[in-house]
Amino acid sequence: MSADTILALGLNHTIAPVAIREKLAFSSDCSRPLLSLRALPGCDECLLLSTCNRVEVYFVSKCGEAAADAARRLLFAGTDLSDEEARRYTYFHQGGEAVRHLFRVAASLDSMVVGEPQILGQLKEAFRLAGEHKAAGFLLDRLFTKAFFVAKRVRTETNIGGSAVSISYAAVQLAKKILGDLAGRKVLLVGAGEMAELAAEHLVGQGIGEVVVANRTYERAVTLATRFHGRAVPLDDLHAQMEGVDILISSTGAPGFILTRDELKPVMRQRMHRPLFLIDIAVPRDLDPAINDLDNVYLYDIDDLMSVVETGKADRDQAAAAAELIVAHEATKFGEWLNGLAVVPTIAALKKKSAALCQAELAKTMAHLGTLSDQQKKAVEVLAQSIANKMLHHPMLFLKQDTGGMDTQSKLSFIRACYDLDETGGDELERP
Numbered sequence: 001m002s003a004d005t006i007l008a009l010g011l012n013h014t015i016a017p018v019a020i021r022e023k024l025a026f027s028s029d030c031s032r033p034l035l036s037l038r039a040l041p042g043c044d045e046c047l048l049l050s051t052c053n054r055v056e057v058y059f060v061s062k063c064g065e066a067a068a069d070a071a072r073r074l075l076f077a078g079t080d081l082s083d084e085e086a087r088r089y090t091y092f093h094q095g096g097e098a099v100r101h102l103f104r105v106a107a108s109l110d111s112m113v114v115g116e117p118q119i120l121g122q123l124k125e126a127f128r129l130a131g132e133h134k135a136a137g138f139l140l141d142r143l144f145t146k147a148f149f150v151a152k153r154v155r156t157e158t159n160i161g162g163s164a165v166s167i168s169y170a171a172v173q174l175a176k177k178i179l180g181d182l183a184g185r186k187v188l189l190v191g192a193g194e195m196a197e198l199a200a201e202h203l204v205g206q207g208i209g210e211v212v213v214a215n216r217t218y219e220r221a222v223t224l225a226t227r228f229h230g231r232a233v234p235l236d237d238l239h240a241q242m243e244g245v246d247i248l249i250s251s252t253g254a255p256g257f258i259l260t261r262d263e264l265k266p267v268m269r270q271r272m273h274r275p276l277f278l279i280d281i282a283v284p285r286d287l288d289p290a291i292n293d294l295d296n297v298y299l300y301d302i303d304d305l306m307s308v309v310e311t312g313k314a315d316r317d318q319a320a321a322a323a324e325l326i327v328a329h330e331a332t333k334f335g336e337w338l339n340g341l342a343v344v345p346t347i348a349a350l351k352k353k354s355a356a357l358c359q360a361e362l363a364k365t366m367a368h369l370g371t372l373s374d375q376q377k378k379a380v381e382v383l384a385q386s387i388a389n390k391m392l393h394h395p396m397l398f399l400k401q402d403t404g405g406m407d408t409q410s411k412l413s414f415i416r417a418c419y420d421l422d423e424t425g426g427d428e429l430e431r432p
Contacts, residue, residue: 010056
């Protein structure tokens with residue numbers, strides 16, 4: 001077994017537009033396509049990862065690109081894309097590159113929003129499903145366990161997830177700074193635009209207590225509220241809702257202000273001046289800038305958020321550079337382990353052949369020496385074994401160490417040829 005038996009095939013947001021990605025979108029249960037992949041000739045182990053931004057197959061196979069081609073055809077079987085188009089929209093990694101790619105995915109360095117935590121949970125679910133269906137074996141188990149360790153190192157040793165790099169994420173970070181713990185808080189979404197929706201996703205992830213949606217089209221409000229297990233209200237009910245909420249995110253695109261300073265002032269008295277956090281991500285603005293003059297009211301518009309995002313990007317880029325070093329280091333260590341795994345059968349074959357030669361030559365020698373005491377026989381046996389072990393020492397070091405001039409497979413071929421080793425001999429797999 002060699003490092004090149006680890007393969008990764010897939011597509012993501014960097015190589016395939018959403019119109020292509022949605023053609024390959026699988027349901028939440030990937031059991032059927034996973035089992036189909038596992039049944040492909042030459043596929044020894046496999047795992048299928050499917051998210052809104054990527055579909056990837058990680059597998060173990062000695063067939064290399066032939067196995068990747070078969071997996072690609074299976075993934076695109078239900079689409080109208082030609083084989084040439086499928087190749088254009090997919091990437092293929094083998095050996096060390098496949099390992100490094102997985103580690104970057106797990107560490108969220110390959111995500112649309114670098115540092116987002118969701119991908120790690122999705123990887124763990126894919127790993128669980130592969131184990132449940134016995135599609136993943138020893139090698140993928142070891143690989144993904146290492147990937148989760150790498151992701152944890154990146155989270156622990158860098159600030160990869162600590163800086164805002166999107167408008168919606170910046171809004172949530174500001175809310176936490178002003179209000180503290182968001183658990184149990186109530187948010188009002190005014191308008192049902194994409195950025196408000198993304199902000200609501202982040203807020204729900206922080207344990208927000210309730211989501212209320214007000215929208216000009218009530219049916220759209222109901223749809224969005226249902227998604228977040230919240231409730232919908234008519235847009236005309238906006239002022240009445242202000243008394244009970246902690247956070248308001250507005251993105252209606254209305255031609256004028258939907259809430260002014262004078263309208264909010266009596267509401268703040270009713271709230272007993274409890275802090276109110278307002279995010280205006282509409283252009284033109286929905287909220288009167290003079291609202292910021294009121295005590296305990298914190299209003300931020302799109303320009304304020306962009307400033308936070310730019311600062312966050314600089315911090316995130318620095319953290320990402322540190323994370324890349326961790327990934328590279330751990331990928332190298334895993335590659336060394338794989339290379340060690342690859343030489344095990346040949347080392348076992350060397351030992352087996354050496355032992356057989358020792359026994360054969362000892363039998364001949366003992367026959368010519370005549371009568372020996374048990375102690376003398378033992379001394380001859382130890383001598384023979386010691387010579388054999390010393391003769392094997394340097395060939396085994398040659399296989400295990402990085403010589404700089406030959407890759408592992410070339411060294412294996414060289415030693416097997418030198419010692420005339422049977423290709424089927426000594427194929428025991430040592431598990432570290």
